[in-house]
Amino acid sequence: xxxxxxxxxxxxxxxxxxxxxxxxxxxxxxxxxxxxxxxxxxxxxxxxxxxxxxxxxxxxxxxxxxxxxxxxxxxxxxxxxxxxxxxxxxxxxxxxxxxxxxxxxxxxxxxxxxxxxxxxxxxxxxxxxxxxxxxxxxxxxxxxxxxxxxxxxxxxxxxxxxxxxxxxxxxxxxxxxxxxxxxxxxxxxxxxxxxxxxxxxxxxxxxxxxxxxxxxxxxxxxxxxxxxxxxxxxxxxxxxxxxxxxxxxxxxxxxxxxxxxxxxxxxxxxxxxxxxxxxxxxxxxxxxxxxxxxxxxxxxxxxxxxxxxxxxxxxxxxxxxxxxxxxxxxxxxxxxxxxxxxxxxxxxxxxxxxxxxxxxxxxxxxxxxxxxxxxxxxxxxxxxxxxxxxxxxxxxxxxxxxxxxxxxxxxxxxxxxxxxxxxxxxxxxxxxxxxxxxxxxxxxxxxxxxxxxxxxxxxxxxxxxxxxxxxxxxxxxxxxxxxxxxxxxxxxxxxxxxxxxxxxxxxxxxxxxxxxxxxxxxxxxxxxxxxxxxxxxxxxxxxxxxxxxxxxxxxxxxxxxxxxxxxxxxxxxxxxxxxxxxxxxxxxxxxxxxxxxxxxxxxxxxxxxxxxxxxxxxxxxxxxxxxxxxxxxxxxxxxxxxxxxxxxxxxxx
Numbered sequence: 001x002x003x004x005x006x007x008x009x010x011x012x013x014x015x016x017x018x019x020x021x022x023x024x025x026x027x028x029x030x031x032x033x034x035x036x037x038x039x040x041x042x043x044x045x046x047x048x049x050x051x052x053x054x055x056x057x058x059x060x061x062x063x064x065x066x067x068x069x070x071x072x073x074x075x076x077x078x079x080x081x082x083x084x085x086x087x088x089x090x091x092x093x094x095x096x097x098x099x100x101x102x103x104x105x106x107x108x109x110x111x112x113x114x115x116x117x118x119x120x121x122x123x124x125x126x127x128x129x130x131x132x133x134x135x136x137x138x139x140x141x142x143x144x145x146x147x148x149x150x151x152x153x154x155x156x157x158x159x160x161x162x163x164x165x166x167x168x169x170x171x172x173x174x175x176x177x178x179x180x181x182x183x184x185x186x187x188x189x190x191x192x193x194x195x196x197x198x199x200x201x202x203x204x205x206x207x208x209x210x211x212x213x214x215x216x217x218x219x220x221x222x223x224x225x226x227x228x229x230x231x232x233x234x235x236x237x238x239x240x241x242x243x244x245x246x247x248x249x250x251x252x253x254x255x256x257x258x259x260x261x262x263x264x265x266x267x268x269x270x271x272x273x274x275x276x277x278x279x280x281x282x283x284x285x286x287x288x289x290x291x292x293x294x295x296x297x298x299x300x301x302x303x304x305x306x307x308x309x310x311x312x313x314x315x316x317x318x319x320x321x322x323x324x325x326x327x328x329x330x331x332x333x334x335x336x337x338x339x340x341x342x343x344x345x346x347x348x349x350x351x352x353x354x355x356x357x358x359x360x361x362x363x364x365x366x367x368x369x370x371x372x373x374x375x376x377x378x379x380x381x382x383x384x385x386x387x388x389x390x391x392x393x394x395x396x397x398x399x400x401x402x403x404x405x406x407x408x409x410x411x412x413x414x415x416x417x418x419x420x421x422x423x424x425x426x427x428x429x430x431x432x433x434x435x436x437x438x439x440x441x442x443x444x445x446x447x448x449x450x451x452x453x454x455x456x457x458x459x460x461x462x463x464x465x466x467x468x469x470x471x472x473x474x475x476x477x478x479x480x481x482x483x484x485x486x487x488x489x490x491x492x493x494x495x496x497x498x499x500x501x502x503x504x505x506x507x508x509x510x511x512x513x514x515x516x517x518x519x520x521x522x523x524x525x526x527x528x529x530x531x532x533x534x535x536x537x538x539x540x541x542x543x544x545x546x547x548x549x550x551x552x553x554x555x556x557x558x559x560x561x562x563x564x565x566x567x568x569x570x571x572x573x574x575x576x577x578x579x580x581x582x583x584x585x586x587x588x589x590x591x592x593x594x595x596x597x598x599x600x601x602x603x604x605x606x607x608x609x610x611x612x613x614x615x616x617x618x619x620x621x622x623x624x625x626x627x628x629x630x631x632x633x634x635x636x637x638x639x640x641x642x643x644x645x646x647x648x649x650x651x652x653x
């Protein structure tokens with residue numbers, strides 16, 4: 001599967017960001033898209049016509065002719081996208097979801113003169129031949145020009161959107177950073193690990209990261225300009241001395257970190273402060289300027305008293321050879337993707353208590369799922385949570401695979417374009433030779449059996465995206481054996497279901513974002529991370545999307561795990577339930593929202609069947625358009641969306 005790897009690194013990086021931006025804008029219904037097939041082209045099955053911002057208000061059907069000012073971008077597609085309805089409008093089929101992997105690595109804008117290579121003229125003429133009167137009136141704009149800079153596309157979009165200038169500029173910097181770091185990765189791609197490689201080698205083998213986020217490679221430091229040559233995977237861990245009375249401590253972090261600091265001091269030949277009233281806390285070297293500026297009472301120890309660490313794929317979680325079997329998750333004042341990667345006092349308080357009180361009681365099969373516990377944490381005691389979050393550390397257990405087993409972060413399996421490999425060949429195909437549908441189904445089956453039960457029985461939705469999930473493999477055969485899930489910061493939990501199922505009345509800090517008012521509100525988090533992010537990318541790179549076989553497997557194994565009568569059967573497994581609320585990455589960023597989720601109706605990919613019209617709910621044909629038009633009223637209330645979905649399914653024909 002080619003993804004643009006035949007392109008030079010600069011164009012490849014530009015397409016990686018641009019394709020993700022278009023995917024979000026169309027799938028989140030920030031811009032409307034129509035699909036038109038091209039019958040005779042050998043390079044594309046058709047084109048996605050992305051309409052300009054002002055056409056969002058022209059709903060539900062556009063009847064007038066569309067002019068050049070109405071067209072935002074034109075994207076050739078390898079195969080049809082996921083449609084949002086059965087209707088064939090004058091301008092094509094309305095698009096409900098488009099993935100970057102759907103796209104031929106070229107994005108065009110209309111222009112008056114053809115600019116580019118002459119050999120592309122035939123393909124561009126094939127595209128333009130689809131845009132003929134009466135539904136299209138292009139006038140003198142009868143040529144196509146390549147979009148080679150994602151920033152130009154962002155500016156074009158945001159120029160007609162109501163958004164604060166400061167936020168517009170901030171997002172632009174993030175998109176530019178994403179491009180810059182993606183360019184570095186394509187210029188010097190990592191080598192592909194093997195089944196004999198260590199887990200940390202797999203963690204550090206990512207080439208492109210998040211499959212749909214436009215800021216998938218962003219790394220911005222708020223106190224300085226981007227550090228283009230910083231070795232993100234090999235940071236040094238420094239130490240800070242803090243009065244114990246200024247800290248909230250849980251678990252054995254104090255004793256463990258003093259042992260670690262002693263090892264660092266012994267290596268450096270420098271003495272440690274001998275103060276029984278203070279605690280030594282590890283800090284990421286990039287966070288030191290933030291700590292100095294925000295915490296005048298904290299003493300940063302001499303830089304020689306430090307240890308070399310190895311960063312996992314999240315960057316802010318590291319392992320240290322002197323701390324075997326454990327990882328450290330550290331506050332890091334760096335914007336990675338679209339969020340500043342600090343750690344809230346909520347997360348520091350939650351992890352150790354949840355690990356002790358709840359994890360042993362969750363409905364899981366320990367043979368196929370292990371949950372990484374967080375036995376200890378520390379956070380600065382401050383009345384201002386935006387200050388406290390900059391000085392936090394969490395100790396996390398690291399799963400130790402048995403002899404003969406490999407442990408690989410799932411995100412690494414979904415990558416491609418490593419050094420020395422053919423372009424467009426995914427890791428999961430290259431390393432595991434998944435050459436039959438049966439072998440491909442094993443991963444999906446195990447994932448459903450491992451990760452769904454806590455949601456079904458306990459009301460606990462783990463963030464089951466590919467960076468949080470690790471897979472255990474038989475190193476000799478490549479057979480998947482089970483999963484490890486980590487990171488307790490982004491769960492969604494319905495307290496009453498948790499209490500009834502475990503017998504524990506777990507106490508959450510007031511205002512903690514993991515708490516949901518209803519059980520239904522836990523489902524969108526799991527759908528977005530597990531189905532939209534994790535399973536969709538796996539199914540696509542294994543070549544099981546277009547023929548629908550991957551989605552058939554997912555339905556089959558979900559059906560086997562979800563009990564009869566459970567609400568999830570209505571929401572995900574009912575063939576008439578064709579839309580679900582899912583997380584909107586760009587809408588969230590444009591609202592400057594990080595912790596409060598923003599949801600919009602996405603096509604329910606669990607029900608994707610390419611041999612049928614993938615449509616809005618059959619019983620209310622206009623339902624999808626209705627909830628899209630009501631987006632602003634519904635986006636803050638996933639419960640409302642879910643109740644509408646249930647009502648629609650329940651209505652008689």
